[in-house]
Ligand SMILES: Nc1ncnc2c1ncn2[C@@H]1O[C@H](COP(=O)(O)OP(=O)(O)OP(=O)(O)O)[C@@H](O)[C@H]1O
């Protein structure tokens with residue numbers, strides 16, 4: 453009797469233990485299997501040749517060391533609440549690339565920053581790297597850096613959105629600019645068809661003479677100026693439009709166009725930038741492997757330029773070929789109280805990014 457009882461008791465315990473283990477395996481098995489596959493992959497990545505970036509640890513403590521080239525080639529998005537560490541994370545591949553400059557020739561990067569912090573940090577690291585270099589190396593790096601700082605009043609960055617694209621049909625170019633300007637207008641203030649026709653003819657005329665959009669008012673309101681341009685214009689269709697139809701346009705149409713364009717470029721920063729006669733050719737800059745830093749923050753934020761802590765995070769938004777454009781805080785909607793940021797950023801995104809990047813933005 454005692455033996456049987458002991459046997460049942462023992463077997464029961466054994467069974468219970470085995471059942472518990474089996475259920476635990478069922479519950480955690482897939483997680484453990486995926487962790488082990490991820491660990492294996494991470495170790496393989498860490499063993500790959502070439503420069504690496506340490507981006508943090510997995511939730512189970514495995515270091516995440518990623519080949520720099522994978523981060524630069526990847527298309528990703530980093531999200532997180534305010535102060536979550538997005539900018540610090542984006543700095544990791546940038547800092548590694550800067551550390552390897554000017555020897556790093558198979559990749560480059562660009563920064564388009566609405567808040568200024570990523571721009572400032574990248575600029576600071578580039579400055580520190582330049583200070584470490586001498587002679588030819590220093591010159592080579594300095595030649596690669598292109599800074600477009602819309603917050604600077606000392607060095608205004610010209611941005612003539614009517615400066616034509618090379619090898620592009622003029623009519624296609626003007627139509628595309630017209631469409632972009634129309635897209636920029638708020639939903640309730642779209643241009644009428646007549647207004648769009650007036651604007652298209654003005655854009656064509658200005659583009660022909662390489663004049664910036666800020667001359668729109670002169671074409672609309674200054675008869676002598678308009679006539680001067682028309683006399684020299686080689687575009688028969690535009691000449692015909694202004695001679696035959698322009699003066700018949702309704703006051704309301706002209707007034708609405710004027711008001712909308714004025715509102716779009718009301719801020720002094722945007723106006724200054726758009727008044728230039730030239731524009732950076734982002735496609736060429738990209739092809740030449742330049743490091744392009746664009747600051748759209750029209751006020752300097754208080755920036756802490758101490759060396760960055762090692763942040764952890766998700767994938768940065770780095771994409772395309774050649775110098776990759778890394779967007780930080782491009783959600784212009786987040787700057788509703790600072791229209792400068794929104795307008796300029798949207799202008800940059802819509803007008804200037806190479807088409808290959810445009811598709812993704
Ligand atoms: N991995 C990290 N470890 C420790 N501190 C960090 C880490 N990442 C960021 N921080 C700290 O958090 C602060 C905010 O980080 P960061 O500016 O990158 O956040 P953000 O998500 O870009 O914020 P915002 O939404 O305001 O732009 C940093 O100044 C830094 O002090």
Ligand SMILES: [Mg+2]
Pocket residue numbers: 538539540569780781
């Ligand atoms: Mg940030």
